Amino acid sequence: MSSSSNRATSIRQVARQAGVSIATVSRALTTPDKVSDKTLKKVLAQVERSRYKPNLLARNFRSKRAFSIVVLVPNIANPFFAEIIRGIEQVAQQHGYAVLLGDTEGREDREAYYVGLVETRQADGLIQLHPRLPKAARGANGTLDIPLVNACEYIEDAPCPRVGIDNAAAAREMTAYLLGLGHKRIGVILGPDSSPLTSDRLRGYKLALRSAKIAADDSLIAQGDFTMSSGSTAAEQLFKTRQPPTALFCFNDEMALGAIRFLKRTGRAVPQDVSVVGFDDIEFASFCDPPLTTIEQPTREIGNKAMSLLFDMLNGGKPEPTMHTLPIKLVVRDSAAPPKR
């Protein structure tokens, strides 16, 4: 390939030019207190002069660690995940780890590829944000084959640490809030069935209704898939009925935006005619019209926690399959109000 001059300065050159052994150079860079002041100064000066950068590929190889981790994201374009990733990166960098981004687009073959990076030691561990245990990750005896942490959308009965929120409690709180405003007919727009989030949030919704002694009504429940357009469609369906809801609880913000769009287009004012609330508190939620009442997830903290847990595992910690629940916050803005009389 090409000319040359690609011979980067190696530790041996630095050692020779500084008049010491390679071991001393290595120590000067990694454990400076094991080197006398005089030598240290001499070595560092030479390192500086020859612009020496140790080849971390070699170091990592020796120490059998890649010092990088993979994050599996089902959809990197989703701003909700973006904030989680930031939280992960923050802690990762503190510990000297780089973050390999794995945008799986929900596909299993792409997950397998990224699991392969861990199996072949190019990465040390993996954080999965999608509610699925990657196939290759599960070992023979049901335990984990690779260090793995699950965050956001949790995987049922996964043999790994999990980080997230109490979805049932959050949905219950939101429903109670709408009930408190005086709503009796509260429509729900679900996420996809495959997501455990959906069933948990639905459970919370029903619990709140029961506490308020209001009978659940299946005609108030519509299916969505977390996209804006599905929010529109689902809202349309709910408002075709003879006795439409006075409030809509959408299981994420995108669907809430879609629902609002449908309502406006059909001449219904939000929140005067219909209240709409969401879930997640994505950035856009505060900027839409009207600003959305929603549930704020501690995204940054979820990311932080997930990475901390993974870091512990990489340092010999046992992978307790515990759920780590972080607190949410009900954010009241302008999209929900008491129902019309």
Added chain:
Amino acid sequence: MSSSSNRATSIRQVARQAGVSIATVSRALTTPDKVSDKTLKKVLAQVERSRYKPNLLARNFRSKRAFSIVVLVPNIANPFFAEIIRGIEQVAQQHGYAVLLGDTEGREDREAYYVGLVETRQADGLIQLHPRLPKAARGANGTLDIPLVNACEYIEDAPCPRVGIDNAAAAREMTAYLLGLGHKRIGVILGPDSSPLTSDRLRGYKLALRSAKIAADDSLIAQGDFTMSSGSTAAEQLFKTRQPPTALFCFNDEMALGAIRFLKRTGRAVPQDVSVVGFDDIEFASFCDPPLTTIEQPTREIGNKAMSLLFDMLNGGKPEPTMHTLPIKLVVRDSAAPPKR
């Protein structure tokens, strides 16, 4: 550290158990046609049986390549970048490269950290999406110290390949479109001054006006910073004047959304009273109310191209400081209409 059993099967074990030399195992896995069919089968069977995964850390160390590249993103939460990243990942994976995500949040120290990954051989090259040449990347003689490609927001006089669109031409096309609808007073909401995009797009705007023999009017130009709230503020400013614009050309979609929000709040209908157009065609542009007329950037292709260029450089190609311009598309939706009479 924990118990043990952490001794992963190595190539030597496989070789012994298959009754061949380590060289043969290596060849069977990397250059199978150099091995006889019989031996190949024998080796692969043993690889399978002992679940051997080669340690790529070792392989990469030997071949002096990390097979990973870094993408510097100023803001990972921006969906526009998300699509570019996908384009990059797509090509990267085809060539066997992993993508290290570098969310810099615009900070130089974080850029430096990621450049460090390349300098220390943990990554082979870098794609910069922000219009700044990372400090550490520029070598003594003005040439590049590391393989680098610049995409999206281009860096002036950078000594590296660049990928993007013709911003002046795109802005000119959009302005001409508004002129074609009959608008004479077209307001502009700029991006930050630091971005070359801003001046290019402004130039295109002025060129279109000149072609139409319309005098430019500085009171029609307002400053923004690519955020939604800055769009609102800038719009407010433009509509305080005695003779406000009949159309607004916002230099990105977020600001257009912010502007629309201001207009609606102040009782102006879009596009009946005021036309608003954006730039980028982010996903939300087609879902807002009204759907936004904007410029679609070939994001996926930009990402593809950037990675292809970087790949070429990594394989001995010279870093020609050429600009690679990709075509844009004017997407007409409902947010622009002829002015009121």
Added chain:
DNA sequence: GGTTCTTCTGTAACGGGTTACATCGCAAAG
């Protein structure tokens, strides 16, 4: 001064692959 202990430094093995080069075996050619 001699002895012991401590601190610093050097030598060399090591990690897990890849690959240049040597060797071997076998088939084709003479």
Added chain:
DNA sequence: CTTTGCGATGTAACCCGTTACAGAAGAACC
């Protein structure tokens, strides 16, 4: 049967750090 040639295989060096171990130098003590 010998020679030649080629494909398949093995041996061992190599990549560039880290680190166990040994040896040297210096400090402290008797």
